[in-house]
Amino acid sequence: xxxxxxxxxxxxxxxxxxxxxxxxxxxxxxxxxxxxxxxxxxxxxxxxxxxxxxxxxxxxxxxxxxxxxxxxxxxxxxxxxxxxxxxxxxxxxxxxxxxxxxxxxxxxxxxxxxxxxxxxxxxxxxxxxxxxxxxxxxxxxxxxxxxxxxxxxxxxxxx
Numbered sequence: 075x076x077x078x079x080x081x082x083x084x085x086x087x088x089x090x091x092x093x094x095x096x097x098x099x100x101x102x103x104x105x106x107x108x109x110x111x112x113x114x115x116x117x118x119x120x121x122x123x124x125x126x127x128x129x130x131x132x133x134x135x136x137x138x139x140x141x142x143x144x145x146x147x148x149x150x151x152x153x154x155x156x157x158x159x160x161x162x163x164x165x166x167x168x169x170x171x172x173x174x175x176x177x178x179x180x181x182x183x184x185x186x187x188x189x190x191x192x193x194x195x196x197x198x199x200x201x202x203x204x205x206x207x208x209x210x211x212x213x214x215x216x217x218x219x220x221x222x223x224x225x226x227x228x229x230x231x232x233x
Contacts, residue, residue, distance in 0.1 A: 121180045127171040133163025146188040148181045149220030152213035163212040
């Protein structure tokens, strides 16, 4: 038989666990914000980065000058290394972004600590790179995340 003291101790432990979970969420959020604010790229807000593209990883990932985390293009699903179409997608992203001033709007930070963003070519009237890759056919729309934003999804289904 549980005593009143046992019940109170159990409720106290449950309350502590809730506080601990909330504290962890705040710390993780603060760390993500610190990463964005500590970067060398200029940012008018924690969600916008302005810098030159210094390296293209593949057809949907790049690096900005002075910014350490990799940028993963939101809503874009390009072929991986070793898959058909990989080189075409990477070449298209290089053509669009490499050595050009970009403005990237952060959407999320993924499980690999990459900044997931929509990126625009500043010098060309704000052409969205994500859309250009999908519209050109070298990458597919990642419908699970984009929810049809770019108009290339028949239905939204998990990958």
